[in-house]
Amino acid sequence: MRKIVYSLVACLLAGAAQAQIPTYRAQPADLDGTAARNCAQMHQSAALRQPAATVRHRQKMERYDVKYYKLDITLENNSRAVGGSVRMLALNGGQALDSLAFELYPTLTIDSVVVNSKKVVGTRRAAGDVTVKLAQAVPAGTLFNAYIYYRGTAPNGNSAAIGNALDTAIDPDYGVPVTWSLSEPFNAYEWWPCKQVLTDKADSSDVWVTTASLNKVGSNGVLTQVTPRPNGKSRYEWKSRYPIAYYLISVAVAPYVEYVNYANPAGGPQIPIVNYLYNTAALNDYRTEIDRTPGFIENFSNLIGLYPFAKEKYGHSMGPIGGGMEHQTMTTQDGFTFTLTAHELFHQWFGDNVTCASWRDIWLNESFASYGEYLSLNAFATAASARSWMDNAHAFSLQSTGGSVLVPAADTTNVGRIFSSRLSYKKGATVIHMLRYLLNDDVKFFRALRTYQTRFGGSTARTLDMQRIFEAEAGRSLDYFFQQWIRGEGYPSFAVRWNQVGSSLYIRSTETPSLPTVTPFFDTELDYRINYSNGTNQVVRLRQSQLVSTFTLPVAATVSSIQLDPNQWILNGSSTAVRDNTLSTKNAASMAAVTVYPNPCRETLRLANLTMRTAQAEITDVTGRVVLLRTVGAAQPTLDTRPLAPGLYHLRLTTPEGEVSFARFVRE
Numbered sequence: 001m002r003k004i005v006y007s008l009v010a011c012l013l014a015g016a017a018q019a020q021i022p023t024y025r026a027q028p029a030d031l032d033g034t035a036a037r038n039c040a041q042m043h044q045s046a047a048l049r050q051p052a053a054t055v056r057h058r059q060k061m062e063r064y065d066v067k068y069y070k071l072d073i074t075l076e077n078n079s080r081a082v083g084g085s086v087r088m089l090a091l092n093g094g095q096a097l098d099s100l101a102f103e104l105y106p107t108l109t110i111d112s113v114v115v116n117s118k119k120v121v122g123t124r125r126a127a128g129d130v131t132v133k134l135a136q137a138v139p140a141g142t143l144f145n146a147y148i149y150y151r152g153t154a155p156n157g158n159s160a161a162i163g164n165a166l167d168t169a170i171d172p173d174y175g176v177p178v179t180w181s182l183s184e185p186f187n188a189y190e191w192w193p194c195k196q197v198l199t200d201k202a203d204s205s206d207v208w209v210t211t212a213s214l215n216k217v218g219s220n221g222v223l224t225q226v227t228p229r230p231n232g233k234s235r236y237e238w239k240s241r242y243p244i245a246y247y248l249i250s251v252a253v254a255p256y257v258e259y260v261n262y263a264n265p266a267g268g269p270q271i272p273i274v275n276y277l278y279n280t281a282a283l284n285d286y287r288t289e290i291d292r293t294p295g296f297i298e299n300f301s302n303l304i305g306l307y308p309f310a311k312e313k314y315g316h317s318m319g320p321i322g323g324g325m326e327h328q329t330m331t332t333q334d335g336f337t338f339t340l341t342a343h344e345l346f347h348q349w350f351g352d353n354v355t356c357a358s359w360r361d362i363w364l365n366e367s368f369a370s371y372g373e374y375l376s377l378n379a380f381a382t383a384a385s386a387r388s389w390m391d392n393a394h395a396f397s398l399q400s401t402g403g404s405v406l407v408p409a410a411d412t413t414n415v416g417r418i419f420s421s422r423l424s425y426k427k428g429a430t431v432i433h434m435l436r437y438l439l440n441d442d443v444k445f446f447r448a449l450r451t452y453q454t455r456f457g458g459s460t461a462r463t464l465d466m467q468r469i470f471e472a473e474a475g476r477s478l479d480y481f482f483q484q485w486i487r488g489e490g491y492p493s494f495a496v497r498w499n500q501v502g503s504s505l506y507i508r509s510t511e512t513p514s515l516p517t518v519t520p521f522f523d524t525e526l527d528y529r530i531n532y533s534n535g536t537n538q539v540v541r542l543r544q545s546q547l548v549s550t551f552t553l554p555v556a557a558t559v560s561s562i563q564l565d566p567n568q569w570i571l572n573g574s575s576t577a578v579r580d581n582t583l584s585t586k587n588a589a590s591m592a593a594v595t596v597y598p599n600p601c602r603e604t605l606r607l608a609n610l611t612m613r614t615a616q617a618e619i620t621d622v623t624g625r626v627v628l629l630r631t632v633g634a635a636q637p638t639l640d641t642r643p644l645a646p647g648l649y650h651l652r653l654t655t656p657e658g659e660v661s662f663a664r665f666v667r668e
Contacts, residue, residue: 021291024381030339030373031388053103053186053196057129060101061195064090067143069249070206071192077215077253078177080166082108083151084210086193090144097138100146101131103189103196108152110193115146128189148193155190161415162321165190171320176278178254180319180332183247185359185418194246199357199460201243209251210235216256218276218317220249220328221309240329242309243458245355250327252276252317259283263294263314265301273297274315274330282318289336290316292380296345299379300372304449308353308457314345326369328352338381339373339389346372349453357460362418363406363486364466367428374429390433390568397427397571398491406431406486407463430571431485435470437569438481438525440541444473479648480664484522485571490515492522493573494544499583500559505530506583507551507562511544514573520620520650521547521662528577529566532557539566546594546662547652594653600666605639607632607653607663615653615661619644641667 053061066088073084088102100115106127113120113132122133138144154166165187168179181191188194207219213234221240229235256276263271273293277283283290297314301307307314315330324333324340326347333344350368370393377386397404399422406423418424436445448469456465463486471478495510507528513519524544531537534557542551562577595608607617612633619628619639630639632653639651644667653661 026385072208080154104193111149160187174278180252207238218252248328263297268306276317286336342376354456363428366424370429488519494575496577497580505553529563594661607637
């Protein structure tokens with residue numbers, strides 16, 4: 001039996017390397033998202049794969065709560081053969097449990113199942129659904145132990161998010177055979193028996209892997225010891241005492257070279273970063289990028305709270321997976337680039353510590369991990385590099401006008417949709433950026449992220465949970481923001497006309513939504529950079545509260561031009577600002593917002609100060625569906641809202657001349 005300690009040599013090597021990390025030089029693959037996007041693109045190759053468990057079987061699994069998993073299995077670095085036992089410690093629910101339901105791939109053999117020291121009396125398998133009849137019922141509200149003994153060869157059908165749930169290959173660059181797991185989103189059952197329900201995290205886990213002694217095994221938590229076994233084998237015994245989602249339990253097996261460096265976050269313990277590299281050539285190739293990891297951990301810890309698994313470790317295991325996978329405390333990566341390493345690390349907070357409660361909320365994992373790339377570029381590269389990254393995220397998000405809803409109406413089973421690089425990754429990151437802009441206060445923004453971590457750490461969260469936290473910081477409802485940017489589709493473009501008359505600047509901004517039938521209006525603030533002929537400028541923030549918004553500003557110098565959203569905060573399409581010498585106080589005012597009252601209303605909605613003879617009133621609900629069409633005008637300035645169900649509505653007035661006004665109201 002060998003007790004594991006990180007070697008003094010490894011410490012000295014790490015210290016020397018960390019002291020001399022070369023300055024980051026911007027690489028195209030980091031700034032255009034290629035490095036981290038490879039992972040999403042590989043996800044999309046399995047677009048038709050679906051969860052294995054039926055709804056009925058999931059209901060059976062909901063009868064108990066998993067507390068602990070222990071995998072005690074055999075693996076080699078050149079085979080998908082797997083076998084051994086899995087112990088599940090679980091708490092039974094509110095009624096006696098006479099059968100146990102779990103998941104295991106149908107081609108894997110179950111040798112036996114023992115529950116509370118009694119062998120089960122019957123087993124039923126239907127595809128991946130397994131139900132075993134217990135010899136003695138488990139009383140309600142009690143803990144029980146289940147041991148599942150199994151063996152077989154993991155399937156080779158590219159059914160997991162990136163390739164197979166358990167795969168083996170020879171790395172093409174270094175010629176090293178390696179076996180690794182990657183279970184996201186719902187394929188852990190392809191290599192071990194488990195309950196694949198996101199909201200049921202195990203409180204703790206152990207992963208023991210017996211393999212040839214020339215190999216090392218990377219996994220979650222702390223390597224407590226390596227135990228010699230017969231026939232030239234060794235057993236790697238990993239222990240984690242943090243809650244963990246089923247898909248984050250991992251293994252990686254190869255004749256790795258170990259390299260350890262350390263992070264020293266303020267107010268926290270020193271955190272070992274245990275890196276398993278293919279060989280010394282891979283270590284030499286990637287050492288510079290690996291040595292950026294401590295700084296990334298320290299920066300993220302400073303921004304949103306201490307690395308959530310600080311009592312154990314962080315680390316990397318190499319595997320030829322075509323990207324990275326954020327396995328808890330030990331990410332699997334095919335190589336090391338600036339943004340890939342930052343992305344997978346930030347997942348330890350967003351995805352691992354706080355996990356999406358449903359795959360329809362995957363943007364909570366992937367958008368923040370992507371935003372971690374941006375935050376790291378800001379901290380360790382240059383503002384120009386970070387801006388280039390955000391410009392690319394905007395451009396990629398705008399490649400299609402449709403299908404851009406971040407949270408689908410129903411829980412998705414489509415892997416390609418779950419891991420859409422355009423939506424879950426890039427658009428999601430721009431939405432996080434816009435939330436930061438909306439708060440207009442970095443103290444509040446990062447406090448919101450800290451609150452999210454502390455409130456839901458070790459558990460799961462949904463989009464509404466995130467919304468409530470940001471609403472608390474904003475001090476108001478943000479339902480309009482989440483409806484248009486997360487549950488809505490498309491994006492706005494802005495055409496601005498401006499004119500200066502004396503010391504007054506008149507601005508008329510016309511918004512055009514890309515998908516008005518779905519999201520008819522984006523209520524947003526927007527920065528205007530006002531450039532003066534004397535070489536100075538100022539930035540003002542104005543709210544686009546209707547499709548056509550007008551503003552009058554005092555200015556003390558001659559305006560030469562206006563630039564919209566100069567710092568790329570808002571996800572918007574082609575936007576222009578041109579001078580219009582005909583724009584003045586009179587015609588600017590003619591396009592002012594239409595005022596409606598009472599708001600909220602019960603029956604009659606009155607439209608104040610209508611000057612047009614006639615206009616078409618189009619009312620849409622929050623989904624963009626037209627629910628009412630009426631004609632109004634100066635002689636008939638009211639709308640009967642009794643046909644409408646209670647809720648939020650958008651009112652659009654269009655005159656025969658094409659002038660448009662906009663208002664929002666609530667029907668009680």
